[in-house]
Amino acid sequence: MDASLATILIVDDSPENLTVLSELLQTDYRVRAATSGEKALRVVKTAPKPDLILLDVMMPDMDGYQVFSRLRADVATRDIPVIFVTAMDSTEAEIRGLDVGAVDYIAKPVVPPILRARVHTQLELKQARDWLRDQNTYLESELQRRMSENLVVQDVSIHALAHLAEIRDPETGNHLRRTQGYVHALAEQLREHPRFVEFLTPRNIDLLVKSAPLHDIGKVGIPDYILLKPGKLTPNEWEIMKTHAKLGSDAIEYAERDAERPLEFLVMAKDIAHYHHERWDGSGYPDGLAGDAIPIAARLMALADVFDALISPRVYKPPMPFQDAYDIIFAGRGAHFDPDVTDAFIARFEEFQRIAVRYGESEGA
Structure with missing residues (x-):
């Protein structure tokens, strides 16, 4: 994944906040938006799948923590990194966000250079994790293939040896x-x-x-x-x-x-x-x-x-x-x-x- 072609999903119940965050990021990334937790859970299942989610914490009906919990419970979305973006500028709120599994926590109002830097960093980390996962999958597949080959060789060797006695x-x-x-x-x-x-x-x-x-x-x-x-x-x-x-x-x-x-x-x-x-x-x-x-x-x-x-x-x-x-x-x-x-x-x-x-x-x- 080229970080510059990454897709970012922004979830915020405020249209103004969505506009600000979109304008800050859309020059470098493909940006999608959702104005509620329910909409976000639907959008995340459609193409293009987001590589990173910026998730507002304080939203009506379903807050950011609830949305995050739903994302983690679904095998299709649990590996998407999430950055919490919230007006709750407190150490306790930041600790809670990181404790539940978010990769970062940004307080509003956002500082554009900081937002871009953190988004870029998390996308690079995701790219590295995806590469490692793909490598592990390949290595596991290769190990299984070689083990299968060894078993075939073992079986053929057994029958070849046994056939020596049978021929005689x-x-x-x-x-x-x-x-x-x-x-x-x-x-x-x-x-x-x-x-x-x-x-x-x-x-x-x-x-x-x-x-x-x-x-x-x-x-x-x-x-x-x-x-x-x-x-x-x-x-x-x-x-x-x-x-x-x-x-x-x-x-x-x-x-x-x-x-x-x-x-x-x-x-x-x-x-x-x-x-x-x-x-x-x-x-x-x-x-x-x-x-x-x-x-x-x-x-x-x-x-x-x-x-x-x-x-x-x-x-x-x-x-x-x-x-x-x-x-x-x-x-x-x-x-x-x-x-x-x-x-x-x-x-x-x-x-x-x-x-x-x-x-x-x-x-x-």
Whole structure:
């Protein structure tokens, strides 16, 4: 805003005062006038919007303080600076005017050079405030844009890493998408449960779903002759296969060390990769954890992973019907799976089926 092109609204119930103030200012500014508080509140809403208001205090019906209060209560006008202009030449009146939020206080009769100087100063200050506000708005917008870009990069990186494991295990197909959907369904079902409400915040649910595809990242470290074997693994081969959980969490931990600051999604991804084969009764691997010692994210992933393995075709088995898979999951309640997570699966079983069908093996990965 060029101060010389600024618009000033003068509010005074005396036509003579309006004339005097207008003549003093109209050579340098666009001047608008209102003879009452009510008129001023209407004028201020029409174009051109005033950049500064000279407001008489002593007016009938609605005095200057009341007009000022109405201006401040309206989001469209609350940032317009106001200078009180009044015949009440007293320290108490000036203090009151400044206390309510006016930017200045001028006593009548006005001294032209002082009036012009104060108007000019307040318009320059407004210009500076507007510039700072615009800069802050731009910076906030730029920060949000960059954060969004970082989230996109994060998501792409997660899927790229997860796809490495998927490429090496071609039978998994849309396993990553399905397990993401299952985990999200379980988290939504449990988010208000007393045992899970503290952990399953909207933020953590988002991180959980985004991190889920990394649960089998450790498979990139399993030899092809084991990972791609078309039949049942020998006991020794199975022991090697089980190391993928630790390999995955180690890989993510190395990535954490390279990060300049802790990344929440990597912390959760590491828990999922390391512990999603643990069992509620302590009979799982790699650490034999039991019960609540198993991270919540891994408990949800454990059920999602097993369900998907049951319903998916393998070279050594056909896909299992949904109901048969349901029966196996239910039978594992309190043994393989957290009882409450199992109950969440039961509540969301129809959604599990919809997810399985939507991302079925016939659809491209």
